[in-house]
Amino acid sequence: MSESRESTNRRLLRARDLMDRTYAEPLDVGRLAAAALMSPAHFAREFKRVFGEPPHRYLLRRRIERAMFLLRTRDRPVGEICHRVGFTSIGTFGRVFRRLVGCSPSAFRERSQDRAQRAPTSFAMRWQRPGGSSSFGEALTRRGS
Helix, strand or coil, X not given: CXXXXXXXXXHHHXXXXXXXXXXXXXXXXXXXXXXXXXXXXXXXXXXXXXXXXXXXXXXXXXXHHHHHHHHHHCCCCHHHHHHHCCCCCHHHHHHHHHHHHCCCHHHHHHHHHHCCCCCCCHHHHHHCCCCCCCCCCCCXXXXXX
C-alpha cells in the first residue's frame, strides 16, 4: 500500500471513530471531512471507497445498531430511544429502522423479548446487524488487492 493511501485510510478511520463515539450528536459531512483533513466531496468519495458505503448511511446504521441494543436491554419508550441515538424525528427513526431491520422498533422489541441470549456469538452479532448482509462499514475485500 502506498504511503499516500495509508495516510488517507488513517484519516478516514479518524472520521469513522468520531462517528462511532459521537453517533448521537448532529454530524454532517463537513465536520467529518474536517476530522479527516479532506474536502467534503473528496471525503465522501474516499469513505465510500474504503468502507463500502457513504458516510451518512454508515452513521444511520450505527444509530440503528445502538437503538437495537437499547430496545433489547432497556425498558424505555421508543421515542426516548429515538432521541437518545441521535434522531430528531420519531417518524424518520421508524422509517429508517424498518428499512434496515425489517420491522418497526416496537415489533423488534417484542420479538427480542422472546429470545433469551446470554452472550452473543460473533455469528449472532453479525446476523443481528441492521441491513442484513452489508459489511456495516468494514472495508470490502477485493480479489487481487
